[in-house]
Amino acid sequence: QKEVEQNSGPLSVPEGAIASLNCTYSDRGSQSFFWYRQYSGKSPELIMSIYSNGDKEDGRFTAQLNKASQYVSLLIRDSQPSDSATYLCAVSPWSASKIIFGSGTRLSIRP
Amino acid sequence: DVKVTQSSRYLVKRTGEKVFLECVQDMDHENMFWYRQDPGLGLRLIYFSYDVKMKEKGDIPEGYSVSREKKERFSLILESASTNQTSMYLCASSPRPANEQYFGPGTRLTVT
Numbered sequence: 001q002k003e004v005e006q007n008s009g010p011l012s013v014p015e016g017a018i019a020s021l022n023c024t025y026s027d028r029g030s031q032s033f034f035w036y037r038q039y040s041g042k043s044p045e046l047i048m049s050i051y052s053n054g055d056k057e058d059g060r061f062t063a064q065l066n067k068a069s070q071y072v073s074l075l076i077r078d079s080q081p082s083d084s085a086t087y088l089c090a091v092s093p094w095s096a097s098k099i100i101f102g103s104g105t106r107l108s109i110r111p
Numbered sequence: 112d113v114k115v116t117q118s119s120r121y122l123v124k125r126t127g128e129k130v131f132l133e134c135v136q137d138m139d140h141e142n143m144f145w146y147r148q149d150p151g152l153g154l155r156l157i158y159f160s161y162d163v164k165m166k167e168k169g170d171i172p173e174g175y176s177v178s179r180e181k182k183e184r185f186s187l188i189l190e191s192a193s194t195n196q197t198s199m200y201l202c203a204s205s206p207r208p209a210n211e212q213y214f215g216p217g218t219r220l221t222v223t
Contacts, residue, residue, distance in 0.1 A: 034211050043201055043214040044154075088154070092209035097161060098144065098169075099209055103153035 003027065004091050006102035014110055019076040021087050021105050026070070029094025033065055033072045036088040038104065044088055048074065079109045114138070115215035117202055123221045130189040132218050134202030142205040143185035144212060145169075145177065147198040154201070160185055161208055192222045 005024045013019040021035075032051055036044035050056045050063040050072065062075040072091070076083055089102040118133035134143065144159040146169075156169030158177040166177050174196060178186045185204075189196055199219050203212035 032209060032211075043217045046211050046213065049211050090212075097142075097167070097208035098156065098159055099212060101154045 002102075003093065003100045004089055004102040006087075006089050006105045008103060009106040010108050011105055012108045012110055013079050015079060015081060017079055019079045019083065019107055019109070021074040021076075021089075021107065022071060023073065023089030023091075023102055024071045025089075025091045025093075025100075027091070027093035028067075028070060030067075030070075030091045031094065032092035032099070033063070034090040034099065035061075035063060035072075035074045036090060036101075038086045038088060040085075076107075081109050081111060083107060084109045115202060115204055115213055117200075117215040117218050119218050120216060121219050121221075123223065124189075124192050125223055126193060128189075128192050128222075130192050130220065130222075132187040132189075132200055132202075132220070134185045134187070134204075134215055135183050136185075136204040136213070136215075137183065138204065138206070138213075139182065140204040140206050140213075141182070142208050143179065144203040144205070145175075145185065145187045146201045146203065147171070147196075148201055148217075149198050157187065192220075194222050196220065197222045 035048040038044045048063040064073045086104040088104045090099045115136045145157045146154045160179045176188045202215040205212045
């Protein structure tokens with residue numbers, strides 16, 4: 001089992017709809033969770049961090065964390081073509097000195 | 112804003128050459144990381160450093176070495192470049208080991 005799993009996609013969502021990206025992780029003691037956006041040919045850019053159960057909102061983005069079920073998700077409301085990118089989930093396992101990245105979900109927003 | 116810079120955006124080297132990739136961060140971060148990213152394989156950690164002159168192997172250290180003589184600078188060295196080291200190389204820094212990482216723009220290295 002991979003430490004951090006994401007559906008590779010592509011996930012196609014119509015413009016203006018809600019895009020939902022999911023991530024599961026294997027280490028139950030994980031403490032910190034991150035979402036990155038990566039445009040083609042560019043480096044990953046941090047968009048959200050979440051540390052406790054529940055929802056965290058930042059503009060059109062909402063991160064949701066459920067430690068009991070070991071998943072973290074990212075919702076993008078009012079999806080725009082500029083949201084088309086690969087989204088990487090990253091998790092900090094218990095007592096780790098680094099974070100573990102998932103392989104990413106490719107999101108495509110269709111006009 | 113955190114700023115992480117890398118010495119080159121694109122680099123072409125020949126097989127057998129020694130290659131230096133440099134990374135500089137301006138936020139006084141203790142921790143720095145080198146990854147490579149290949150299609151279908153995601154981000155793979157090569158080496159990381161949690162302090163000056165300290166280094167730890169990541170998941171794929173073979174064929175690479177690193178140097179951290181100053182806190183702000185972390186260098187990746189390909190001792191003898193091979194074609195299977197053609198990749199996108201990404202440097203990142205972090206204030207604490209398991210916290211958010213900030214990436215540089217990346218270096219796309221081609222070894223011919």
